Amino acid sequence: MQLAVVVGAGGMGAAVARALSADYRILLVDIDVQRAAAIAETMRQDGAEVEAVQCDVTSLEAVSALAERVRQEGGVRVLAHVAGLSPTMGDFDGIIRVNLTGPTLMLDALLPHAEAGAAAILISSLGAHLCGFDDDVLSLLRDGAASPDLPDELRRLVGEERADSNTAYQLSKFGLIMLARRRAQEWGARGGRIVSLSPGMIATPMGAREFAENPAKRRLFELSPQKREGTMEEIAEVVAFLASDRASFLSGTDILVDGGVAGSLSDIPFDAMRRRGH
Numbered sequence: 001m002q003l004a005v006v007v008g009a010g011g012m013g014a015a016v017a018r019a020l021s022a023d024y025r026i027l028l029v030d031i032d033v034q035r036a037a038a039i040a041e042t043m044r045q046d047g048a049e050v051e052a053v054q055c056d057v058t059s060l061e062a063v064s065a066l067a068e069r070v071r072q073e074g075g076v077r078v079l080a081h082v083a084g085l086s087p088t089m090g091d092f093d094g095i096i097r098v099n100l101t102g103p104t105l106m107l108d109a110l111l112p113h114a115e116a117g118a119a120a121i122l123i124s125s126l127g128a129h130l131c132g133f134d135d136d137v138l139s140l141l142r143d144g145a146a147s148p149d150l151p152d153e154l155r156r157l158v159g160e161e162r163a164d165s166n167t168a169y170q171l172s173k174f175g176l177i178m179l180a181r182r183r184a185q186e187w188g189a190r191g192g193r194i195v196s197l198s199p200g201m202i203a204t205p206m207g208a209r210e211f212a213e214n215p216a217k218r219r220l221f222e223l224s225p226q227k228r229e230g231t232m233e234e235i236a237e238v239v240a241f242l243a244s245d246r247a248s249f250l251s252g253t254d255i256l257v258d259g260g261v262a263g264s265l266s267d268i269p270f271d272a273m274r275r276r277g278h
Contacts, residue, residue, distance in 0.1 A: 001025045001049060002115065003076050004243070005066075007057060007106060008083030009036035011204040012123070012232045016080050019236035020243060021048035024078060029055045029066065031083075057083060057102030067109035075113045078243040079120040081106055084172070087165040093151040095165055099172030100179075104145040107183060111190065118192035119243045122180055123235075126200040126220075126258045128173035130265070133158075141175040142182060173198070177254045184252025193251035195242055200258025203229040226259035 004024035006017040009032065017026050021043060028043075030036040033054035040052040053069065056062045070076050084099045103122055114120075133141075137157050140150070147153070154171055155163040180196040187194040201221055221229070238257055241247055256262060 002078075003027065003070065003073050004078035004080065005029060005070060005076050005110065007055075007079070007081045007103075008123075009039050009052070010082070012199075012202065012235060013080075013082040014039045015232035015236040016082055016239050017050065018043060018048070019233070019240040020078060020080065021050060023240075023244075025049035027051055027053050027066075027070070027073070029053045029057075029083075031056050057106055058097045060105055063102075063105045063109045066106075067113060070110060070113045075115045075118075076110055077115050077118050079106065079110055079114075079118070080123075080239055080243070081121070082123045084123065085169075087169045090168075091165060092155060092163045092168040095168035096151040096154060096172050099169070100141075100145050100175040101148075101150055103176060104179060107179070107194070108146065111186065114187070114190050114192045116191035117245065117248075118187070118190065119247070120180075120183075120187060120192070120194040121239050121242050122176045122194070122196045124176040124196040124198040124254060125169070125173040126198055126256070126261060127170050128177050128198055128254075129256060129258075129262050131170040131174055133171070133174065137171070138178070141171065141178050145175055145179060180254065181252050188251060193248070195247075195250055195252070196254040197235070197238060197242065198254055198256045198258065199230065199235050200224075200256075200261045201229045202232060202235055204232055220261055223264045224259055224261050225264055228259070230257065230259055 002024055004020045005027045007029045009028050009030035017028050028036045028040050028050055033052055036052035040050045043050045055066045081103045085095045140153055177196045180194050183194050
């Protein structure tokens with residue numbers, strides 16, 4: 001079986017790993033290797049071929065070691081980068097590094113080991129569709145996502161008053177959408193594809209924490225045409241589709257899976273999504 005690397009062993013990451021395990025052997029990657037190992041053991045009991053691997057995605061050394069492991073495994077067919085911090089889980093710097101710098105390092109490290117037909121799926125967010133930033137910020141997100149100075153540079157551009165965890169989350173998830181667009185050419189050169197996927201309000205442990213502590217999320221829920229949260233399994237099924245040959249003409253784009261929330265908001269600054277270079 002070909003190899004799928006799933007980064008993140010939280011609720012959604014575990015659901016994605018299970019969905020992909022029907023067709024791939026899995027490397028389940030997380031900074032908390034005990035959590036990943038527990039999920040891997042449960043999956044093995046159900047017949048999956050899965051191993052847990054520890055990796056701090058913000059560490060170039062750790063990501064390089066993972067890439068070497070992938071090379072030894074014979075290459076990667078699917079990269080599903082699910083790991084990330086929500087606004088209540090970190091500060092400005094930490095969220096930028098985990099949510100944007102980490103995936104950038106992972107893409108750089110695994111691209112040389114991508115098999116023909118490989119697919120990279122980056123988990124973004126509905127929040128990326130509800131924001132707007134000026135050209136200087138967009139330029140930095142486009143060209144400097146791997147820079148260790150990215151949090152400092154973004155803080156300077158957005159200003160200290162806006163440099164909170166909510167802004168960091170929107171910046172990082174918007175950056176992932178840009179990253180998928182910018183990297184489509186190089187993944188295509190290897191016969192592969194890259195997309196971002198933006199879930200809306202999903203019933204996850206992280207989502208429950210946000211729902212309890214973030215009033216903005218409760219307001220969005222009230223506007224949801226579906227009048228419910230999505231499930232982790234629904235997102236995992238979309239990931240499985242995007243990883244498959246059935247999605248072979250999808251690359252360099254974002255898939256919004258939000259139950260219609262974005263469409264119900266009349267004041268979304270979609271002009272930001274059409275800025276130059278994006």
